[in-house]
Amino acid sequence: MPDLRVLNIEAGVEIKQKLVDLAFLRGLRLDELRLNGIAPHDLDIAPLLALGGLKRIAIHGADWSDDNLAAIAARFPAVQADLRQLRDCPADIGGGAVSNAAACARCCVCAGASFCGVPCAMPRACKSCWRGLMRGLRPLDKKTIKAYQMRKLHKEQTMTRTVYVNGEYLPETEAKVSIFDRGFLMADGVYEVTSVLGGKLIDFAGHAKRLERSLSELDMAAPVTMDELLVIHRELVKLNGIEEGMIYLQVTRGAPGDRDFAFPDPAETPSTIVLFTQNKPGLADNPVAKKGIKVIGIEDIRWGRRDIKTVQLLYPSMGKMMAKKAGCDDAWMIEDGKVTEGTSNNAYIVKGGKIITRELSNDILHGITRAAVLRFAKEAQMEVEERSFTIEEAQGADEAFVTSASTFVMPVVEIDGAAVGTGTPGPVAARLREIYLEESLKVAV
Ligand code: PDD
Numbered sequence: 001m002p003d004l005r006v007l008n009i010e011a012g013v014e015i016k017q018k019l020v021d022l023a024f025l026r027g028l029r030l031d032e033l034r035l036n037g038i039a040p041h042d043l044d045i046a047p048l049l050a051l052g053g054l055k056r057i058a059i060h061g062a063d064w065s066d067d068n069l070a071a072i073a074a075r076f077p078a079v080q081a082d083l084r085q086l087r088d089c090p091a092d093i094g095g096g097a098v099s100n101a102a103a104c105a106r107c108c109v110c111a112g113a114s115f116c117g118v119p120c121a122m123p124r125a126c127k128s129c130w131r132g133l134m135r136g137l138r139p140l141d142k143k144t145i146k147a148y149q150m151r152k153l154h155k156e157q158t159m160t161r162t163v164y165v166n167g168e169y170l171p172e173t174e175a176k177v178s179i180f181d182r183g184f185l186m187a188d189g190v191y192e193v194t195s196v197l198g199g200k201l202i203d204f205a206g207h208a209k210r211l212e213r214s215l216s217e218l219d220m221a222a223p224v225t226m227d228e229l230l231v232i233h234r235e236l237v238k239l240n241g242i243e244e245g246m247i248y249l250q251v252t253r254g255a256p257g258d259r260d261f262a263f264p265d266p267a268e269t270p271s272t273i274v275l276f277t278q279n280k281p282g283l284a285d286n287p288v289a290k291k292g293i294k295v296i297g298i299e300d301i302r303w304g305r306r307d308i309k310t311v312q313l314l315y316p317s318m319g320k321m322m323a324k325k326a327g328c329d330d331a332w333m334i335e336d337g338k339v340t341e342g343t344s345n346n347a348y349i350v351k352g353g354k355i356i357t358r359e360l361s362n363d364i365l366h367g368i369t370r371a372a373v374l375r376f377a378k379e380a381q382m383e384v385e386e387r388s389f390t391i392e393e394a395q396g397a398d399e400a401f402v403t404s405a406s407t408f409v410m411p412v413v414e415i416d417g418a419a420v421g422t423g424t425p426g427p428v429a430a431r432l433r434e435i436y437l438e439e440s441l442k443v444a445v
Contacts, residue, residue, distance in 0.1 A: 162239040164232050164275040166223075169239060172276065181272050183252030185259055187312040189272075190214040191250040194233065195405045196242050196277075197284055197437070200444035201233055202405070206368035211249070214308045220253055221266045223273040230445070236277050244283040246406055249275045250311060284408070284437055292413030292425045293329035293402075297391040298322055300333035300340045307362045316343035330402070332415070335363065338388035345404035346370040347412075349389055349397035349420075350428045356397075359386040369403040369436070376435045382428070391415060399426030409433035 161172045183189035192211050195202045208226040215222050224232070233247050252272045256264035302315050319331035320343050332347050333340045340358065341347050346367040348357040355377055360366050377384050394400050398421045400412035409432045411425035420426075 160240070161276060162236065163277075164236060164273070166270075166273060169235065175274075177272055177274065178255035178257075180257050180259065181252055181255040182264075183250065183272065183311055186253075186261075187310065187314075188218075188263075189250055189252030189311045190218065190220070190309050191248065191311050192309065193405045194247045194249070195283065195408075196237055196245050196247060197441055197444060199237060199243050200441070201230075201237070201247070202440045202444050203368050203372060204230060204233065204445050206371065207249075207405070210309060210366065210368060211251070214310070215251065217305070217308050218253075218310075219263070220251065221271050223251060223271045232275055234445075236275055240277040240279065242277050242279055243281065245280040246278040246283075247275060248278065249273070252311070283406075286407070286410075288329075289408075289410055289433060290425065292411035294323075294327070294414035295330045295332050295342065295402075295412055295416075296323050296326050296328050297334050297339070297416050298331045300335040302333070305362055306340070306364055307360075307366055309365060319343040328414070332391070332394075334391060337390055339391060339394060340364050340388075342402045342404075345402035345407060345410070347394075348401050348403070349394045350399035350401075350426060351393075351397050353428070354383040354385055355428065355432075356385045356387060356389055358388045367403055369405055369408065372440060373403050373409060373432055373436055376439055377432060380431075380435060382432075395420065397421065399428050401426075401429035401432070403436075409436050 162169050163172045163175045164170075165175045165177065177184070190211065192207045194204055194207045208229055211229075212222065212226065229249070233249075236242075236247060250273070253263060254266075254269040254271045256269045298319050303312070319333065323329060323331045323343075330345070331343050333343065338358070339347050341364045346357060346364065346369070348355055350356070355374075357370065357374070358364055374384050374386075395415050395418040400415065400420045402410050402412060404410075409429055411429040411433075413420055413423050413425060
């Protein structure tokens with residue numbers, strides 16, 4: 001029989017039987033016993049105590065009772081019992097090392113996840129969960145689990161993303177842009193957001209065309225051709241394994257090496273191009289679309305060239321914050337008494353079956369989703385009218401909704417506290433969302 005130096009007992013095995021086996025085989029030379037992911041608070045450790053010759057017992061991810069640990073220490077005085085799990089494992093738990101804590105497979109969350117970068121050795125139960133169960137407490141509420149999952153997802157995304165910067169695909173932690181970049185100093189840049197469904201780009205051609213227009217309106221050079229841009233988008237989708245999500249693209253007037261209001265010579269200062277992915281599983285099946293969103297009306301104080309998709313997003317961000325403060329999801333902006341658009345979407349109402357949305361001009365962004373939705377609506381024999389409307393008219397409409405690359409068609413059910421129609425998502429918005437997703441997927445690239 002070969003000498004056994006290290007014996008690893010993983011979670012899931014019948015610990016008691018294993019220890020009996022060990023006791024039977026105690027003639028073996030065993031230097032180290034590793035017990036992973038076992039929670040033997042009620043374990044009979046007699047077989048373990050019957051083992052001889054151990055130099056080290058590594059207990060990881062278990063919840064050993066003080067009595068058992070004391071018995072092990074008494075039986076193996078020379079053994080260095082490794083009790084890391086009670087202090088280090090960030091899934092708990094124990095030392096309170098990490099606040100994301102309180103989650104484990106037992107409370108149906110982590111399923112073997114590792115917060116610390118080391119594969120989790122306690123896939124069954126974290127200490128706090130055991131404690132909770134033993135005290136008859138409910139382990140975790142849904143909100144805590146959701147918050148935990150979101151943090152985990154965010155961590156996974158940000159830990160592993162490959163991004164594109166000026167010709168290179170890099171881990172996001174290695175990607176750099178100069179502090180003199182004019183996007184950073186002057187908001188002198190434009191952007192696009194393209195959604196990904198089924199691993200394919202939705203309406204790429206529309207976004208590429210609008211990017212070209214934004215660049216040309218600002219007299220900015222395109223750093224790559226639109227064909228190259230498609231290759232980069234696809235490569236990022238592949239490298240980051242995106243099934244559903246978004247690709248953010250930003251082009252700025254580059255980094256001239258100092259701060260200066262005047263535009264630099266493009267021959268000397270190439271534009272900066274940056275792209276990154278945002279993984280959003282469940283984007284198409286967003287539960288918010290079944291509930292709808294609430295908006296408030298705010299004054300539109302943005303500059304006069306909203307048709308150019310610039311990175312000057314401070315006011316839209318402030319608008320979202322105003323909405324949040326009012327207990328709502330978003331804001332519709334109003335100029336001269338009429339709604340222009342949402343902070344990051346185009347706004348619509350439905351009255352008597354007719355879809356009404358503001359006409360295109362420099363006052364609003366020419367949404368790529370807007371163009372597709374209006375086309376599909378007309379193809380489905382729905383009536384469309386392009387004109388502006390007031391908040392009061394919107395409040396009295398049968399339905400309201402917004403469109404954007406990140407939300408597709410999203411029903412609006414409340415405006416400034418007044419329910420729109422029945423106060424639930426209406427049939428026109430629901431149908432348009434369905435058509436949009438179906439038709440866009442057919443031609444996704
Ligand atoms: N926003 N209006 C504004 C002000 C926007 O910022 C957007 C898009 C839209 C809708 O455009 P499109 O359908 O092409 O996405 C309208 C993106 C999604 C954003 O900033 O994240």
